[in-house]
Amino acid sequence: MNKWYVSIGIVLIIGCVLSISMYLGPHQTEPATDNSEITTIPEDVLLEDREHQQAIEITKDDVHSGHLLLINQDYGLVPGNEAPDIIQLSKHPDFSNRFVLLDQATELSEHVAQQFSIMINAAAGEGISSFLISSGYRSAEKQNELFESLGPEQAMPGGHSEHNHGSAIDVGSSQGGIEHSPEGKWLREHAAQYGFILRYPKNKTHITGIQYEPWHFRYVGLPHSLIMSQKDFVLEEYLSYLKEQPFLSFKTDEETFHIYYYPVSENQTIYVGQDNTYTVSGNNTDGVIITEKVD
Numbered sequence: 001m002n003k004w005y006v007s008i009g010i011v012l013i014i015g016c017v018l019s020i021s022m023y024l025g026p027h028q029t030e031p032a033t034d035n036s037e038i039t040t041i042p043e044d045v046l047l048e049d050r051e052h053q054q055a056i057e058i059t060k061d062d063v064h065s066g067h068l069l070l071i072n073q074d075y076g077l078v079p080g081n082e083a084p085d086i087i088q089l090s091k092h093p094d095f096s097n098r099f100v101l102l103d104q105a106t107e108l109s110e111h112v113a114q115q116f117s118i119m120i121n122a123a124a125g126e127g128i129s130s131f132l133i134s135s136g137y138r139s140a141e142k143q144n145e146l147f148e149s150l151g152p153e154q155a156m157p158g159g160h161s162e163h164n165h166g167s168a169i170d171v172g173s174s175q176g177g178i179e180h181s182p183e184g185k186w187l188r189e190h191a192a193q194y195g196f197i198l199r200y201p202k203n204k205t206h207i208t209g210i211q212y213e214p215w216h217f218r219y220v221g222l223p224h225s226l227i228m229s230q231k232d233f234v235l236e237e238y239l240s241y242l243k244e245q246p247f248l249s250f251k252t253d254e255e256t257f258h259i260y261y262y263p264v265s266e267n268q269t270i271y272v273g274q275d276n277t278y279t280v281s282g283n284n285t286d287g288v289i290i291t292e293k294v295d
Contacts, residue, residue: 036226041247053271062288063264066281067167067221070239073209075284076159083109083166086137099131108136109166112219119194128186132172138163167219179214192229195221204234223250223257239283256294263287
């Protein structure tokens with residue numbers, strides 16, 4: 001799925017544009033630390049003190065929405081379960097004035113765009129600022145057009161590409177190919193601190209079924225990206241790991257998260273701490289992952 005055949009002339013022009021565009025954007029926050037600890041939570045602990053817990057109603061539909069969906073040749077996105085906050089980046093200068101869009105019509109989840117902007121603002125603070133975006137969200141119809149044009153060797157059919165969800169970005173650099181550019185190197189070293197993963201690494205093609213794509217970054221959120229980085233997992237491996245260790249505690253220097261995997265075959269009630277914030281994501285196969293930030 002090589003999408004990076006752009007002309008040298010365009011790249012040089014883009015580099016000039018980038019030199020004046022990278023200082024703007026949302027307020028920079030501190031990145032998550034990877035100085036962390038993963039432990040298993042005994043299941044009986046989760047059942048204690050129910051009086052001080054809040055109930056979450058989980059439905060079968062929850063299996064097919066969220067930032068941890070497995071979307072590949074075997075598991076397609078359920079129609080209607082795209083990220084609910086898709087925006088056209090060029091119409092949101094808070095994001096788009098900090099990188100070059102090769103296509104002004106490029107769309108992406110607004111939340112993912114915000115997190116990506118925070119991340120590359122941090123990179124700009126280290127002098128790394130020549131980022132390009134060539135692709136974000138694609139409708140299933142556009143994905144099918146790409147599939148028919150490029151064939152199965154370079155594209156997925158509609159509904160089976162992560163781009164159909166809105167949380168995947170193809171990132172490039174005006175300094176050259178992303179793999180060997182300062183931008184690519186910085187992302188490989190730091191993206192996990194901001195909730196992003198390199199989705200199709202070179203040494204995992206036998207697991208992902210996709211050739212190495214150094215430009216394709218996927219947002220999965222914290223702390224999942226940090227755990228995946230620490231354990232050298234791709235998404236397929238991580239979701240399997242959560243089934244094997246369904247009740248985890250993940251501690252950084254600043255925060256503690258509890259992560260629970262629950263198989264879902266029917267509607268059910270799940271409990272988390274009364275005052276804790278949480279997110280729910282399906283895995284797109286058979287269950288949900290509850291991520292609870294412990295206060």
